[in-house]
Amino acid sequence: MxxxxxxxxxxxxxxxxxxxxNARMLSLLEEARIQAFWVNDDGTAEHAVGRSTAVIDASPGATTLxxxxxxxxxxxxxIPYQRLPLDIELWIGRMGGASLEVCYEVHSPVGAEPRTLYTRAATTIVLVDAATGKPRRIGEHERAAWEPYLEAPVEFRHR
Amino acid sequence: MxxxxxxxxxxxxxxxxxxxxNARMLSLLEEARIQAFWVNDDGTAEHAVGRSTAVIDASPGATTLxxxxxxxxxxxxxIPYQRLPLDIELWIGRMGGASLEVCYEVHSPVGAEPRTLYTRAATTIVLVDAATGKPRRIGEHERAAWEPYLEAPVEFRHR
Amino acid sequence: MxxxxxxxxxxxxxxxxxxxxNARMLSLLEEARIQAFWVNDDGTAEHAVGRSTAVIDASPGATTLxxxxxxxxxxxxxIPYQRLPLDIELWIGRMGGASLEVCYEVHSPVGAEPRTLYTRAATTIVLVDAATGKPRRIGEHERAAWEPYLEAPVEFRHR
Amino acid sequence: MxxxxxxxxxxxxxxxxxxxxNARMLSLLEEARIQAFWVNDDGTAEHAVGRSTAVIDASPGATTLxxxxxxxxxxxxxIPYQRLPLDIELWIGRMGGASLEVCYEVHSPVGAEPRTLYTRAATTIVLVDAATGKPRRIGEHERAAWEPYLEAPVEFRHR
Known part of the structure; x- marks a missing residue:
């Protein structure tokens, strides 16, 4: 999913x-990722994007980097400037012990014709304990929250 | 207004x-300004922010810079990171022959308690003819569209 | 001076x-300011720009923000892209109890003909105690280091 | 080389x-690449970095994008903030008909002990004719200028 x-x-x-x-694209992917992973201040996970894998607390003073x-x-x-938001599809391509791969397809805004695939990307993220600075394992709660979003990794055409 | x-x-x-x-704040003001001034591709002026002063075509190849x-x-x-959008109030503090002053008050997101005024700002914009590179006068159509948004300029406390 | x-x-x-x-210009001013105010890791103040007012420790964990x-x-x-560095003139236009005003003139690179004044600017900086989050007074050591660079504030033409 | x-x-x-x-790193690579590829206004290729592969005119109005x-x-x-410039090693990992792969190793500043390899990267660039918007072949002059910098592509450890 x-x-x-x-x-x-x-x-x-x-x-x-x-x-x-091209560099700014990575900031857009970062923002989409944070929207998807962000936990509300009250600890709940639902948010603006409707569904959410949000189980990491990324706020200042958080225990995980x-x-x-x-x-x-x-x-x-x-990609030209346009007023409607890009439609970034985001899923998890791989879950390891302390790391995961987030995959993206960046599309033209919902409703734009024809639908255009602008960019494909993948980011490998390592969960790090803020106190020790060392990688820490993905917890059971996180693993359960993310599993529905596990799909085959993005396939790059030019490698 | x-x-x-x-x-x-x-x-x-x-x-x-x-x-x-502090520098990034100017990009936020720029974006709010563009949302307010931007003309739709079909030439109409209404857009996401509900009401609009949009009469300048800022798209590539436009005749006015x-x-x-x-x-x-x-x-x-x-200003901390937060998921809800900032509420940027925007009006015109002065309209000259070829220039105008856009004023801003940047507030915490709508509904946040207490409402916080983060930033006050003013930008002087000059309309320039893209072909000649020279300032060009504000047209009657533009002046009429902007007049409802004319208010007293923002008052800075520390000058 | x-x-x-x-x-x-x-x-x-x-x-x-x-x-x-226009927003990025503030990042350039910020960088020039840091070059001028930055203290070496060994606590000495001389650095790449030859002379320096560097007496504030801006490194992570520093006691002053x-x-x-x-x-x-x-x-x-x-300002077009160019390979040679801009020549940013920087001085102190005012020193208060806990704040100072840094003034700038941004010029074309040294040696470029004719010399062009691109930008004039001023920044009000407040020294804040990192532990308390409250403004703290400019110290005698800092005041002595900065006094040679005290000049009349930049004069803006359009206010 | x-x-x-x-x-x-x-x-x-x-x-x-x-x-x-992480996104800003791509701007740093971009800048290193431009320093290396940039042609002086007088058409000569030598510049600040001593040696240069500079044969593409990237100035406004240039014929190649x-x-x-x-x-x-x-x-x-x-990578922490530091006053001395990073030492970016840059070479060409592959030259095709209309495209080339630029490879990088981003190191700590020259003279820093121990020397630290911060980042490895590769960028695929396509030369595009500004008039037609279509890829255009690498010219003989360009190929000759770049050949000394052809080495084995960067080897990524985690793929």
């Missing part, structure tokens, strides 16, 4: 070529 | 102090 | 208009 | 974790 996270652009995401900058170990991105189509 | 533009934060707006970076001549910002309270 | 801080641009500082973005209370910027000329 | 491009950090490259943000088709990044060590 995939999450759909509506992710608004900013005009400042454009670079001098007039398209969304989520470090980025690896990113892979394929840029298929240039 | 003021426009209220809901403006979402990104986690990447934070700097190493864990608050929205909007250049920033001046900015003034007062940072009153540090 | 003014400090001259050579400040390199990045291509990613450009926006879709092909010039240095430098918060931005106010910024004012006049954008006089659009 | 590899180019060594000294690439300065900015304090604003840090995110709320106090380290260089360099589009990013793919990026892969391994983040090995968190």
């Amino acid at each position: 995939r999450l759909h996270v509506p992710t608004p652009l900013r005009w400042s995401d454009l670079d001098a070529y007039g398209h969304v900058n 989520t470090l980025i170990a690896r990113q892979e991105v394929e840029y298929l189509e240039a | 003021r426009l209220h533009v809901p403006t979402p934060l990104r986690w990447s707006d934070l700097d190493a102090y864990g608050h929205v970076n 909007t250049l920033i001549a001046r900015q003034e910002v007062e940072y009153l309270e540090a | 003014r400090l001259h801080v050579p400040t390199p641009l990045r291509w990613s500082d450009l926006d879709a208009y092909g010039h240095v973005n 430098t918060l931005i209370a106010r910024q004012e910027v006049e954008y006089l000329e659009a | 590899r180019l060594h491009v000294p690439t300065p950090l900015r304090w604003s490259d840090l995110d709320a974790y106090g380290h260089v943000n 360099t589009l990013i088709a793919r990026q892969e990044v391994e983040y090995l060590e968190a």
Whole structure:
């Protein structure tokens, strides 16, 4: 099962070529990921994107840091500025002991015709204990919350 | 009359102090301004923020560039990352021959208690003819569209 | 007396208009300011810019935070991408009890003909005790280090 | 043969974790790449980094756009803010008909002990004719200029 996270652009995401900058795309993926993983202040997990895998507390003083170990991105189509949010599909391609791979397909806004696949990407995240700075295992609660979103990893065309 | 533009934060707006970076605030103001001034592709002016002063075509190949001549910002309270969009109030503090001053008050999200005024700001924009690179006068159509949003300029406390 | 801080641009500082973005200019000013205020790890103050007012320890875990209370910027000329660093002149326009105003003139790279004044700006900084979160007074050591760089505040043309 | 491009950090490259943000790393790679590929205004290729593969004119109005088709990044060590520029090693891992793969190793500043490998990365660039928007072949002049920098592609450890 995939999450759909509506992710608004900013005009400042454009670079001098007039398209969304390739580095900025990673900030958009980061934001979609946080929307999906973020826990509400009251500890509940439901939020703006409707469904949520949110079980990590990413607020200041949290006990877990989520470090980025690896990113892979394929840029298929240039993305212009547009007012409607991009439709970022997000799922988990792999769950290891202390790490997981988040996969993405970045699409044109819901309702846009034709639907365009702009970008494919995958991020490897390591859960790190904030106190010790060492990787810590994915807990049972987290594993259960994420399992519904486990699918085959994104397939890159150009490797 | 003021426009209220809901403006979402990104986690990447934070700097190493864990608050929205002072420079990034200008990108947030820019985005609110574009949401308010942007013309739909079909030439109509209504859009996501409900009401709109949108009469400038800011799309690529547009005939008018909007250049920033001046900015003034007062940072009153540090802004943490939060999932709900900031409530940016936006109005026009002054309309000249070829320039206008956009004023802002950046507030905590609608519904947050207590309501917090984070930032006050003003931006002087000059309308420039894309072909000649010279300032061009505000047209009658634009002036009429903007007049309802004309109020006294923002008052800065520390000058 | 003014400090001259050579400040390199990045291509990613450009926006879709092909010039240095107005918000990004504040990051450039921030970097010039840090170059000027930064203390070496060994506690000495001399550094890359030759002379330095560096007496604040801005490293992680430092006891003082430098918060931005106010910024004012006049954008006089659009700045293209260029390989040589901008020449940012920096001085102190006012020293209060717990705050100071840093003034800037951003010029074209040293040696460029004609010399162009791109931007004028001023930043009000408040020294905050990291432990209490409250403003703390400028110390005698700091005051002595900064006094040589005290000049009349930058004069803005359009207020 | 590899180019060594000294690439300065900015304090604003840090995110709320106090380290260089993963997305911002791509802007640093972009800047190193531009330093290496950039042609001087007088058409000569030598520049600040000593040696150069600079044969593409990336200035506004240039006839070739360099589009990013793919990026892969391994983040090995968190990067703190530091005053000395990072030492980015850069070479060409593959040259195709209309595309090339630029490889990077991002190291701690020259002279820092111990030398730390922070990041490994590779970028696939497609040369695009600005007039037609279509890929165009790498020219003989370009191929000759780049061949000395052709080495085995970077080897990623975690795929």
